[in-house]
């Protein structure tokens with residue numbers, strides 16, 4: 001080859017390299033930019049945002065939590081040891097019980113005293129099965145003690161009396177001489193329990209009595225009057241709030257009763273569309289639509305907060321999202337009234353984006369409870385007799401636990417869109433906080449199932465000495481854990497981050513959830 005031929009060949013090779021570089025540039029999504037204001041720590045992210053919900057529904061309580069003292073499944077006073085150990089890993093801060101719709105049909109006195117003498121009832125809301133009341137007030141409060149979490153009890157306003165609600169609180173919290181305190185002592189609990197969170201009804205616009213906002217406001221004021229503080233126990237009263245985007249409900253409640261409540265409860269489920277589909281059988285269009293609906297939480301908490309701001313500019317009343325999550329078709333062959341669904345990487349992304357939204361709105365959102373904890377809807381745990389698996393959503397709660405009671409660090413993200421057809425969503429969603437030991441944590445979700453994203457982060461007011469991370473992802477959008485393959489999805493060490501002059505640069509793989517720790 002002479003010099004001229006050599007030059008032509010070299011130019012050709014260089015040209016081809018340039019073309020292939022352009023082609024691969026097209027394959028990778030354009031860069032995102034995240035600015036974290038570490039020099040402007042904001043409000044505390046209440047750990048209660050990471051709360052859970054356990055209803056007498058399907059196999060949540062019975063089988064999922066309660067197996068009874070005589071069960072061959074290892075238990076402590078009837079409560080499954082494996083489940084308690086797993087839940088301790090995610091540091092469950094608060095647990096809502098006994099419903100849901102069940103709460104407004106529940107009569108607490110049926111669930112105390114010797115278990116052999118407790119009456120049975122029909123669980124009309126959920127499958128028409130027999131509720132034998134083996135799991136009642138004492139068992140629930142024992143569960144909370146075993147988990148080290150705050151109990152959050154939902155009272156019966158829909159079909160119960162004012163007296164019944166008043167007496168439940170007295171039974172649990174009164175230390176003096178009264179028939180109710182005496183009854184508790186006779187049932188084996190001499191000391192009163194501490195009970196902070198108490199909801200005055202559930203979904204009273206629907207299953208809790210089909211009330212108008214005005215009628216419920218009046219009922220709320222009446223019932224809440226008798227929910228007393230005994231001794232040093234201070235009850236934090238939560239009023240039934242709106243269903244999704246019903247801003248009129250929030251308006252009426254805040255106008256009529258805003259000064260008499262500590263929290264207002266919003267419910268929002270991002271189901272799998274008008275026609276429910278199985279949790280693990282879907283295509284990219286369904287993935288996109290699901291995440292689009294999950295992101296609507298941003299609009300809901302923003303707009304409900306704006307209505308609340310009018311009546312409560314100092315933000316004394318919390319917005320409490322005490323039911324949220326995905327709601328899919330039940331798994332084939334299961335009781336439709338039991339709401340048992342699988343849980344995939346898509347559900348994990350829903351959890352990740354929702355928790356990031358709550359973190360970023362922590363000034364107003366001070367508690368949230370995913371529905372539900374075990375074997376129902378977007379569960380963190382599934383059980384089958386003595387077996388137990390952790391869902392992808394569990395792993396998100398474990399990764400995000402670093403935000404519990406940390407100070408929010410305001411952040412802004414600019415990122416490319418994740419496009420599907422003619423619709424688009426922001427590809428990246430994030431939140432950041434600083435914990436008591438000074439460590440900064442950033443949680444990031446890449447919603448795009450096909451494209452990785454490089455995000456350059458500028459960290460204002462902090463230097464990065466060390467950075468480490470964990471990731472949850474999988475090759476398939478519908479990846480999930482099963483009893484035969486319990487660890488298809490689990491977290492792994494994440495190495496895709498490097499320190500830069502003003503922060504760090506991280507490359508988030510497609511459809512991934514990442515937590516970074518910066519020291």
Ligand code: AHR
Nearest residue numbers: 099100101102202203371
């Ligand atoms: O979480 C299942 C049900 O959804 C709850 O019982 C009810 O409050 C809501 O409609």
